[in-house]
Amino acid sequence: MILLLAGLLSGLLTLPQASACNVPVFRYALERWPADAYRVVVHRGAPASVEPLLKAMEKSGANVESRAVDLADPLDASAEAIWKTQNNPPLPWMVVFYPAQSMGTERIAWAGALTSENIGVLTNSPSRKTIAQRLMRGDSAVWMLLESGDKVQDDRVAAMLDETSRKMEKDLALPQPDANDPKINDDVPLKVAFSTCRISRGNASERLFIETVLHLDDDLKSQTGPMVIPVFGRGRLLSILTEKTITQNSLEQIGEFLVGPCSCEVKAQNRGMDLLIAANWDESPTSPAMNAPVMPPLVGMSQSAATSNTASTAGTGTIAPSPPASPFVRLNYALGTGLIILAAGVGILWFFLGNTMKQRRKAGADNKTDNNKKL
Numbered sequence: 001m002i003l004l005l006a007g008l009l010s011g012l013l014t015l016p017q018a019s020a021c022n023v024p025v026f027r028y029a030l031e032r033w034p035a036d037a038y039r040v041v042v043h044r045g046a047p048a049s050v051e052p053l054l055k056a057m058e059k060s061g062a063n064v065e066s067r068a069v070d071l072a073d074p075l076d077a078s079a080e081a082i083w084k085t086q087n088n089p090p091l092p093w094m095v096v097f098y099p100a101q102s103m104g105t106e107r108i109a110w111a112g113a114l115t116s117e118n119i120g121v122l123t124n125s126p127s128r129k130t131i132a133q134r135l136m137r138g139d140s141a142v143w144m145l146l147e148s149g150d151k152v153q154d155d156r157v158a159a160m161l162d163e164t165s166r167k168m169e170k171d172l173a174l175p176q177p178d179a180n181d182p183k184i185n186d187d188v189p190l191k192v193a194f195s196t197c198r199i200s201r202g203n204a205s206e207r208l209f210i211e212t213v214l215h216l217d218d219d220l221k222s223q224t225g226p227m228v229i230p231v232f233g234r235g236r237l238l239s240i241l242t243e244k245t246i247t248q249n250s251l252e253q254i255g256e257f258l259v260g261p262c263s264c265e266v267k268a269q270n271r272g273m274d275l276l277i278a279a280n281w282d283e284s285p286t287s288p289a290m291n292a293p294v295m296p297p298l299v300g301m302s303q304s305a306a307t308s309n310t311a312s313t314a315g316t317g318t319i320a321p322s323p324p325a326s327p328f329v330r331l332n333y334a335l336g337t338g339l340i341i342l343a344a345g346v347g348i349l350w351f352f353l354g355n356t357m358k359q360r361r362k363a364g365a366d367n368k369t370d371n372n373k374k375l
Helices: 008-014 025-032 051-058 077-084 116-123 126-136 151-171 204-214 248-259 305-311 333-374
Strands: 038-044 064-070 093-097 108-113 141-146 194-199 227-232
Touching: 025 227, 025 248, 038 077, 051 064, 051 116, 108 116, 108 204, 116 204, 126 141, 126 194, 126 204, 126 227, 141 151, 141 248, 151 194, 151 248, 194 204, 227 248
Parallel strands: 038 064, 141 194
Antiparallel strands: 038 093, 093 108, 141 227
16 A cells, blocks of 8 residues: 555544644644654674663664563563564663554564664664754655666656746745644744655665654565655655656645644544654754754755755745554545545435435425325
8 A cells, every 4th residue: 555645634524623723733743743653673692792782772862762671581472472583683682662652553664684774774864853953943844755676757856846846936835823822942944845855765874764764664674665754743655646646736735734733632543654763853053053054955866066056945934634554544636536436326316315305395395285186
């Protein structure tokens, strides 16, 4: 099952309205939705060699929680079941699970040797640092463009992202503030701003990040075309658009949702899933770390510096989800068609029921007239 629009419209139709506020979705998520943790289970041999690595992972600032189990001891049912799926790998070995809150079930995001190198690449990468910095500085969303390797295709998608972003920055307006709205951080500008971060599939420093994204769905690995992943809040993935669904219309629907008022304050009832990112989301945007230069979007190996500078970053401007079977409820154009057909069916049913009732009332009136004549 390929992830498309993450049930965006269906989510808007079903989200409860009682707790609505006029803080934009993207800003409410940034300030009030802590990133869900990825669960890491480490099967180890010699404990002494593992503890420093586990501490390094916990101190990375990434949204992870780890647990070490010693294979020399009796394993509980959960640890043993995980170990049996790994086909006797070399120790120490770690298995990373997506946040169960978003998936609705346990699903492995990645598995591999517990090494300092793997921990570093698993929890952090240049693109994730860029995405986190932009979101903390007030971007409504960052379009994560996972390149196909075909320069023509990738540049075409990047140009669409750039054009659509500038249009939304001009056309979309933030909801009017309400006196009852929760207070937001005045240090972060409230604006409509979308930018693009391009990631090459061949970039070694991004390899584990890319794997954790592609493992979200069994069909994603077979997709060779470019993918667009809108990221907002504290590194929250809203959807995955594949080649056929990367359209201006789908991008605008996502933008309108993120810039619109937050209709539900409960994170679990909203669409999306948190990415594995090492970032201090509560850090002030005026701190030295936040004022460090933001790295340019990552580009494919075949792209020149000039091309990456002009096509890889969308412009910025001033002022701006029930768990599914997979982590999201997919919405494609078939769903829209289905809703239309459903509405048409209800209309037709109502029409026939109305006619039937009219005929019955007429028949009743005729019988009454006939009875009066007989009397």
